[in-house]
Amino acid sequence: MDSNPSLQLRSYEPSDFSSIQNWVTDERTHALWSAGHMPSPLTATALAEKLLQGKARWNDEAFVCADEHDQPIGFAVCSITPEKHRAHIKYVIVNPMLRGSGIGTRMIEMLLNFLFDTVIVHFVTLNVFDINTSAIRCYQKAGFRIISVTPDVFSFQNEQWGRISMQKDR
Secondary structure (H helix, E strand, O other), rough: OOOOOOOEEOOHHHHHHHHHHHHHHOOHHHHHHHOOOOOOOOOHHHHHHHHHHHHHHHEEEEEEEEEOOOOOOEEEEEEEEEHEEEEEEEEEEEEEOOOOOOOOHHHHHHHHHHHHHHHOOHHHHHHHOOOOOHHHHHHHHHHOEEEEEEEEEEEOOOOOEEEEEEEEEE
């Protein structure tokens, strides 16, 4: 676990884009992060449009994990369905300089606390590609369990990736 206790979870602001765009360092990272749902290279306009569409269609809310200087170090989007007491986390990414430090787990735990304690959901789901073993470990450390595995759902260059669906109950 990282030793930085002064992280905060806050709503995404358009000014955060300049940090986030630098975290998607190559086509493979982009595919792992967006599953082809966003254009590459990512632009501020494309992200803003995707977030607006998600807000209208799935009640999406975008969040940033920020450091003690309010600089973004992580990003995630949640589709929130309050009438069904559920949320779905997607588009999770952490500053590559901080990956492996526990920041991702801390961000997911802060997001879960918000969803369970403020939004009052009963369970949270997410999907992750089976080849993204570090993300799978991060989610398991935050308490997610695997509920299904679907092989070969996404093609990237000459690779076939499976989808792991995970869930955390309150």
